Amino acid sequence: MPHGYADRNAKRLHRYTGLTHAQARQFLEDQPVGRPRIVEATGAQRRLEALVFEHLGGDVDYFAHPIGIGSVVPSHDDLVVSLDASSTRHGYPLVAHALEGLLPAELPKAEQTEDDVRVLGVPGVRTTRTSREGLHLSLAGTEASVILTCGDNSNWASLVADRRAVLEADGYRPCWHEAELTEPERAFHQEHAEMSQAVAEASWLPSGLLRRAGLFHEVSTAYCTRYWVTWNEWRVELKHDPGVKPAHDALVDHLTDPKWGMDLAVDKLHCECDAPWADPHYDRQCTVELSSPTSQPGSLQVRFRAIGTWCDSQDTYRALQRAGADPIWLGRVMPQHHNRG
Ligand SMILES: [Zn+2]
Numbered sequence: 001m002p003h004g005y006a007d008r009n010a011k012r013l014h015r016y017t018g019l020t021h022a023q024a025r026q027f028l029e030d031q032p033v034g035r036p037r038i039v040e041a042t043g044a045q046r047r048l049e050a051l052v053f054e055h056l057g058g059d060v061d062y063f064a065h066p067i068g069i070g071s072v073v074p075s076h077d078d079l080v081v082s083l084d085a086s087s088t089r090h091g092y093p094l095v096a097h098a099l100e101g102l103l104p105a106e107l108p109k110a111e112q113t114e115d116d117v118r119v120l121g122v123p124g125v126r127t128t129r130t131s132r133e134g135l136h137l138s139l140a141g142t143e144a145s146v147i148l149t150c151g152d153n154s155n156w157a158s159l160v161a162d163r164r165a166v167l168e169a170d171g172y173r174p175c176w177h178e179a180e181l182t183e184p185e186r187a188f189h190q191e192h193a194e195m196s197q198a199v200a201e202a203s204w205l206p207s208g209l210l211r212r213a214g215l216f217h218e219v220s221t222a223y224c225t226r227y228w229v230t231w232n233e234w235r236v237e238l239k240h241d242p243g244v245k246p247a248h249d250a251l252v253d254h255l256t257d258p259k260w261g262m263d264l265a266v267d268k269l270h271c272e273c274d275a276p277w278a279d280p281h282y283d284r285q286c287t288v289e290l291s292s293p294t295s296q297p298g299s300l301q302v303r304f305r306a307i308g309t310w311c312d313s314q315d316t317y318r319a320l321q322r323a324g325a326d327p328i329w330l331g332r333v334m335p336q337h338h339n340r341g
Helices: 003-017 021-030 043-055 094-102 156-169 183-191 193-201 204-210 248-256 314-322 327-333 335-340
Strands: 069-074 079-083 125-130 134-139 146-150 224-230 233-240 265-270 284-291 299-306
Touching (some): 003 021, 043 079, 043 094, 043 134, 043 193, 043 204, 079 094, 094 156, 134 156, 204 299, 248 284
Antiparallel strands (some): 069 079
């Protein structure tokens, strides 16, 4: 394979995944010939990745990378997610926050009612192994695998033990070590059968986004990225500093790329970037609606908000600096503060 071709592919994979150029090259060399660059997960693997993306909580504060993810390794049958070593503004590590969102525990008996959610965290998520390098997650009764890692070599065993101690002290019963679904977890799935099915059927969308988490750092020009889901309608909101052009065309091109992107096509694009009537004091918003051209369930709306000059983002710039954001990235997404510094 000529060098130029391999380098171009590595560069692309870097943009999609956040892997370094050398890691991206190695990853591509290890892939069997003919396999798509970023394989789509299927079955339980896809469902687990969707749940991790939804409940990770990496957009709860400003971290070194948008959504708290430095890079992902999107392998055929597992996914490695490298979380930032950052903490929230209150000094709470992102990795501990992620465990709170993901690991399931049964509510104390006294708090359980017949028609209410009886599980904290994500019912069915399991830990299969903890090591200094990472926390291996799965779904009960499946071979699905997502490995959370963190640059600072967080001691995952002790993080999980801490989480267990906190829950048990409050009367909760952690169930992330059980082989099978527990009775309250089963009850949750039965009581929310319709929703669980809709979430599972649309899991290709969050799984595909998680496998391409690098785009939020490498292609997007937003300093702030948030996302949420209602049923199977996903929303991503990107905030841009004054003077920074939202990269909606580039982001859409990457998401819909026939070789590297997802099963997505643009349904609508509303753009206010060059609206001559717009007062720069106020926010503007370009909106893109995407869905599957092959009619897979679920939809994605990306809101590109250009924040008006009314907003002083100096504090946000400092928060990102404190979190360890890459200075080159800061220069790209917040040039007015960066150049001043
Ligand atoms: Zn626009």
